[in-house]
Amino acid sequence: MRPEILYPLFADIASLKGVGSKTLKLLQNLLGGTKIVDLIFHLPSNIIDRSYRPKLRDAIPGRICTIRAKVIAHLPPKSKHQPYKVVVEDETEQLSLIFFKVYAETIAKNLPVGATRVISGKLEIFNGNLQMSHPDYIAREEDSSQIPIFETVYPLTAGISNKMINKYIDQALQKVPEMQEWLDEEFIKKQGWNSFRDALMKAHHPQYKTELEPFCKDRARLAYDELLANQLALAIVRERVKKQAGRVLKGNGLLRKKIMDTLPFALTNAQKNVLAEIYADQAEPFRMLRLLQGDVGSGKTIVALLAMLNAVESGVQAAIMAPTEILAKQHFETIAPMCEKIGVKVELLTGKTKGKKRAEILQELKEGKINIIVGTHALFQEDIAYKDLGFAVVDEQHRFGVHQRLSLSEKGNKCDILVMTATPIPRTLVLTSYGDMEYSKIDQLPEGRKPTETRVMPISKLNETVAALKRKIAEGVRAYWVCPLVEESEKSDLAAAEARFADLQKIFGPEVGLVHGKMKEAEKDKVMERFKKGAIKLLVATTVIEVGVNVPEATIMIIEHAERFGLAQLHQLRGRIKRGNVQGSCLLLYSLPLSATAQERLKIMRQTEDGFIIAEKDLELRGGGEILGTRQSGFCEFRLADMEYHKNLLFIANQDAKLILNKDPNLASPRGKALRNLLYLFEKDDSIKNYKA
Ligand code: ADP
Ligand code: MG
Numbered sequence: 001m002r003p004e005i006l007y008p009l010f011a012d013i014a015s016l017k018g019v020g021s022k023t024l025k026l027l028q029n030l031l032g033g034t035k036i037v038d039l040i041f042h043l044p045s046n047i048i049d050r051s052y053r054p055k056l057r058d059a060i061p062g063r064i065c066t067i068r069a070k071v072i073a074h075l076p077p078k079s080k081h082q083p084y085k086v087v088v089e090d091e092t093e094q095l096s097l098i099f100f101k102v103y104a105e106t107i108a109k110n111l112p113v114g115a116t117r118v119i120s121g122k123l124e125i126f127n128g129n130l131q132m133s134h135p136d137y138i139a140r141e142e143d144s145s146q147i148p149i150f151e152t153v154y155p156l157t158a159g160i161s162n163k164m165i166n167k168y169i170d171q172a173l174q175k176v177p178e179m180q181e182w183l184d185e186e187f188i189k190k191q192g193w194n195s196f197r198d199a200l201m202k203a204h205h206p207q208y209k210t211e212l213e214p215f216c217k218d219r220a221r222l223a224y225d226e227l228l229a230n231q232l233a234l235a236i237v238r239e240r241v242k243k244q245a246g247r248v249l250k251g252n253g254l255l256r257k258k259i260m261d262t263l264p265f266a267l268t269n270a271q272k273n274v275l276a277e278i279y280a281d282q283a284e285p286f287r288m289l290r291l292l293q294g295d296v297g298s299g300k301t302i303v304a305l306l307a308m309l310n311a312v313e314s315g316v317q318a319a320i321m322a323p324t325e326i327l328a329k330q331h332f333e334t335i336a337p338m339c340e341k342i343g344v345k346v347e348l349l350t351g352k353t354k355g356k357k358r359a360e361i362l363q364e365l366k367e368g369k370i371n372i373i374v375g376t377h378a379l380f381q382e383d384i385a386y387k388d389l390g391f392a393v394v395d396e397q398h399r400f401g402v403h404q405r406l407s408l409s410e411k412g413n414k415c416d417i418l419v420m421t422a423t424p425i426p427r428t429l430v431l432t433s434y435g436d437m438e439y440s441k442i443d444q445l446p447e448g449r450k451p452t453e454t455r456v457m458p459i460s461k462l463n464e465t466v467a468a469l470k471r472k473i474a475e476g477v478r479a480y481w482v483c484p485l486v487e488e489s490e491k492s493d494l495a496a497a498e499a500r501f502a503d504l505q506k507i508f509g510p511e512v513g514l515v516h517g518k519m520k521e522a523e524k525d526k527v528m529e530r531f532k533k534g535a536i537k538l539l540v541a542t543t544v545i546e547v548g549v550n551v552p553e554a555t556i557m558i559i560e561h562a563e564r565f566g567l568a569q570l571h572q573l574r575g576r577i578k579r580g581n582v583q584g585s586c587l588l589l590y591s592l593p594l595s596a597t598a599q600e601r602l603k604i605m606r607q608t609e610d611g612f613i614i615a616e617k618d619l620e621l622r623g624g625g626e627i628l629g630t631r632q633s634g635f636c637e638f639r640l641a642d643m644e645y646h647k648n649l650l651f652i653a654n655q656d657a658k659l660i661l662n663k664d665p666n667l668a669s670p671r672g673k674a675l676r677n678l679l680y681l682f683e684k685d686d687s688i689k690n691y692k693a
Contacts, residue, residue: 002680008175009037009681016171023160027168030157037681039172040200041639042165043219046153047206048136050120056130057092059123066120066137066147069095071111076104083133086111088119095123098133110138118144150207169204176200182674183224184656193221214645223641224649229682230638231650231657232675234435236687238289239661241436246287246414247390250279251313256306258342263302270294270444271303277440278307278418282314282391288416291434293424294442295611296575297449300420303442304393305335307418312344312371316390319373321380325350325521326528327395330550332374339372349375349384352521393418422575423568424611426619428643431654443612451609452574452584456562456602459591465558466507472556473511473537479556482573484564485517485542493542494518500560501540508538516542551576555584562588562605563598567618570605578609597621619643667691 002010013034014024024034031038050066059065069088077084084099084107097119099107111117121135137147154165176197181188194202199218206212214223260267267275274292281288294300308318320335322328332348339346347361347370364370368387373379392415419437430439457465469479481504483497494516501514513527513536530536532551539554557577562570570588577584588602604617641649664672667688679688 002685003677005177005179006677006680008177009040010035011175012036013039013168013172016168018164018167023164026157026159030155030160036172036175037683039169040176040204041222042154042169043203043222043640044152044206044212045155046212047209048151048153049149050137050147050151051149055092056090056095059130061123061125061130063123064121064136065123065132066118067095068116068118068141068144070116071113073113074108074111088117093130096126096129096131097135098131100134102134116141118147120147150205152205173201173204179677180670180674182671182678183228184671187656191217191220193217193224196221196225214642219640220646220649223638223646224653225678226638226640226682227646227650227653228656229678229684230432231435231653232660233679233682233684233687234432235657235661237436238438239665241289242286244287244414246285246416247282247314247316248285249282249311249314249316249390249416251310253310253313255309255313255342255344259306259309259338262338262341265446267302268299268442268444268446270442271299274440274442275303275306277438278303279310281438282307282310282416287414288418288438289436290418290438290440291430292418292420292440292442293430294420294422295424295445296422296572297578298442298445300422300442301331301334304395304418304420305338308372308391308393309344311391311416314390316388317365317368317371317373317386318391318393319375319379319386319389320393320395321375321377322395323376325352325376326525328374328376329525331395334550335372335374344371345369346372346374349373349378351376351378353378389415391416391418393420395420395422423572424615426612426615428647428650429619431650432638432643435654448581449578450581450583452578452586454574454586454588454606454609456588456590456606459560459589462589465587465589466504469538469556469558470507473508476553477537477556478531478534478551478554479538479558480554480573480576481538481540482557482559483540483542484561497540497542504538504540511535511537512540513538514540555582556587557584558587558589560589561591562602563590563594565601567601567604567614567621570601571609571611571614574605574609575611 013019013027013036014021016036019027027039028034031042048064050064052063053066053068054060056067056069059067067090069090072087072089072094075085075087084102084104086097086099086107088095088097088111097111118137118139118141119132119135120137121132124131124133136151139146151162152166153162154169156162156165178195178197181195183193193199194217199221202211202218203222210216211218213219274294278288278290278292281290292300292303294303304320308320311318320331322331328348328350332346336346336348345364347364349358349361353361353375361370361373362384365373366385366387378384394417425434473479481500483493483500485493485497497516498514501512504512513531515524515527519527527536527539531539531554534553555577557574559565559570559573565573574584574586577586588605590598590602594602600621604614608614643650660667660672660675663669667673667676676688676691679685
């Protein structure tokens with residue numbers, strides 16, 4: 001339950017003075033919520049300094065000025081298109097106030113001839129005369145203190161003025177209670193930070209531009225609070241998963257030895273290290289939830305297989321789940337022949353497995369005759385019962401979030417879970433979005449891998465490209481020709497891919513095939529099958545081949561409109577032609593105009609093949625939020641922290657969270673209690689809902 005001290009902050013914005021239902025809707029769009037907290041975390045973007053109070057003769061046009069002047073005359077417009085003018089003067093000069101579209105009565109009331117007024121706004125020069133259009137403030141002398149010397153400017157939306165939001169935020173800030181400090185006293189002292197409440201007040205009342213910068217101490221403090229809440233919540237979930245009873249999986253190593261004997265290679269050190277971590281987890285009597293990261297071609301499949309064999313040796317069943325039919329099938333085709341040799345039974349179960357075959361598999365799963373099952377989501381449907389599923393590998397999991405992972409881990413019978421992702425994830429994103437899991441990384445490729453040759457060329461070189469391709473294909477090489485298929489322009493993209501296919505057909509004849517996302521699954525499979533067998537030598541494809549397909553003979557890739565692809569996507573695609581001993585060749589064809597970011601992306605692709613570097617760059621170029629071509633909830637959730645500036649704070653928060661839980665797992669100490677407030681403040685209610693008060 002949310003602590004009472006926070007109730008005022010979770011009251012509805014509608015309870016504030018001056019917020020009607022129309023304003024409320026606008027605010028909701030602007031803030032992403034309708035609670036008081038949503039307002040207090042909406043930080044200013046600028047300040048207007050009104051402290052410049054020159055005499056008119058000395059005033060510098062272009063600046064915001066606050067002047068004291070006497071109203072001399074009103075000059076109403078002579079035609080509809082003219083503005084309403086009011087002439088004022090101080091001891092030194094005259095100034096025209098200009099109003100478009102304002103009621104004459106209001107102007108007459110606010111600026112009676114003969115009166116002295118304090119006026120603030122931007123001074124301009126027009127036809128050699130001083131003027132000010134629509135002054136921001138016009139006040140009587142006795143009220144001039146109402147004109148803020150430093151006016152805080154907030155990000156706005158149409159229909160909400162800066163004055164309005166200032167008023168709302170002022171009211172909201174008054175509801176912020178003094179709370180017990182949740183940060184370590186020493187740490188705060190070292191950083192020179194204010195308390196949460198003071199930092200918040202200061203952040204909303206900046207006096208200098210430097211106080212708007214993410215590094216300034218008050219903003220840093222707030223960012224840290226948000227990051228700590230995130231890291232602590234994830235750490236709590238991680239601990240909770242770990243404490244759940246799990247299976248002790250500790251095989252005798254016989255199957256694993258047999259498999260290793262059949263392999264033409266030895267494991268890399270990175271693979272060995274990662275396996276040691278996985279085996280250690282499996283042997284614990286607690287639930288395992290571990291993320292395995294490795295670049296394309298780093299050899300995750302064999303790692304997953306060995307971990308599954310450890311489970312099979314321990315007498316339980318293992319499952320591996322892929323996000324698509326094609327990928328599931330491919331895993332099956334890799335794993336099944338290897339397992340057959342050592343007497344381990346593997347089957348494939350997807351949405352397409354129907355009728356007798358399906359019934360048979362279900363029966364054998366129930367009886368425990370199947371040791372390893374490969375499949376899609378179909379593996380976890382309700383009618384599927386395992387004899388004893390003890391270990392599950394989930395491949396390509398970047399499509400899922402923390403909550404889906406939790407629900408998955410609740411499915412199996414105390415099932416240990418290994419999550420594999422083929423796309424390198426930047427370290428910061430691992431911490432913020434996958435912080436609920438343990439983490440292993442294969443940071444080394446098998447030896448002897450030849451780097452892919454990557455070239456960038458304008459589409460105008462198409463004819464030469466095709467000629468070169470023709471020679472290569474005559475030599476027996478297979479190639480991909482990738483055309484983009486992006487949602488917004490799907491139809492025209494599809495047409496472009498089909499047109500390219502038709503063009504190439506004229507040159508290559510029946511050796512060209514086409515696959516795209518709009519084709520039926522069976523049709524796609526058929527084309528892919530022919531490409532694998534070599535009946536098709538050149539495969540024109542939209543990005544459906546992005547993840548996972550494996551055709552060893554295909555070592556050339558041409559990517560058309562490469563400027564339209566994201567970095568991570570390009571990296572994944574290129575990974576398809578990375579083979580053991582043959583050098584792959586990747587040609588990035590671009591069309592003009594080329595944006596600065598697109599240029600940068602193509603340059604990075606030429607410079608490096610390291611997926612982790614590419615992932616970091618991708619994040620930088622995209623500014624977070626979107627990665628892997630799918631929307632990632634990673635950084636969008638932060639309101640105060642900004643990964644461009646607060647990376648270091650994230651790493652500190654990560655350590656801090658671990659220390660906190662080590663010392664005080666139930667958050668029962670005074671600091672622990674204060675930290676509960678922090679968690680609720682940032683709406684991490686889920687993570688502590690089971691905690692005793
Ligand atoms: P990914 O991490 O992309 O899933 P795979 O598991 O598909 O990579 O492995 C890519 C290729 O590398 C496969 O052909 C696999 O047999 C091979 N491979 C895996 N580990 C090694 C190793 N230690 N030495 C040499 N080749 C390896
Ligand atoms: Mg793979």
